[in-house]
Amino acid sequence: MSAHMTGAARRARAEAVRIRRATARDAKRLTKLVRDSRAYQGPYAPMIAGYRVGPDYIETHEVFVALGTDDRVLGFYALLLAPAELDLMFVADAAQGLGVGRLLIEHMMGEAADAGISAVRIVSHPPAEGFYLSVGARRTGTVPANPPAVMWDRPELMIQVT
Numbered sequence: 571m572s573a574h575m576t577g578a579a580r581r582a583r584a585e586a587v588r589i590r591r592a593t594a595r596d597a598k599r600l601t602k603l604v605r606d607s608r609a610y611q612g613p614y615a616p617m618i619a620g621y622r623v624g625p626d627y628i629e630t631h632e633v634f635v636a637l638g639t640d641d642r643v644l645g646f647y648a649l650l651l652a653p654a655e656l657d658l659m660f661v662a663d664a665a666q667g668l669g670v671g672r673l674l675i676e677h678m679m680g681e682a683a684d685a686g687i688s689a690v691r692i693v694s695h696p697p698a699e700g701f702y703l704s705v706g707a708r709r710t711g712t713v714p715a716n717p718p719a720v721m722w723d724r725p726e727l728m729i730q731v732t
Contacts, residue, residue: 586638589636594625597625603662636670645662693726
């Protein structure tokens with residue numbers, strides 16, 4: 571589907587998405603989604619080189635996965651509760667532009683609200699900043715590069731939980 575879908579088409583597509591708590595059995599599929607992401611090719615590749623979303627990470631953090639009707643992984647996020655931060659969020663390349671990211675953010679905000687959190691920090695991958703701004707986050711600063719893994723400054727944002 572095109573990234574230029576109408577709002578009605580995006581909503582219809584989003585209705586087919588199911589979000590559930592990730593389990594240790596999802597680890598390989600989540601790791602594959604991260605490693606296959608076009609957003610981390612080229613100069614951004616070192617950040618995910620060898621990256622792994624392990625079963626231990628899934629079991630100790632608030633990790634949620636978005637699945638299509640065929641149980642294909644469309645995306646996932648990890649919310650750290652103390653301090654509140656969106657640690658990971660990835661949407662499969664084929665699912666971008668279909669509203670999956672917005673659904674994940676809405677779900678994350680619900681989880682944060684249920685945990686009594688009023689705002690969530692986001693340290694964004696630079697190309698994803700526009701997405702986070704479009705869902706209501708506001709820029710609060712810049713996180714400096716941290717070589718060798720992160721060779722570039724990253725936008726720091728905050729999203730208010732409603």
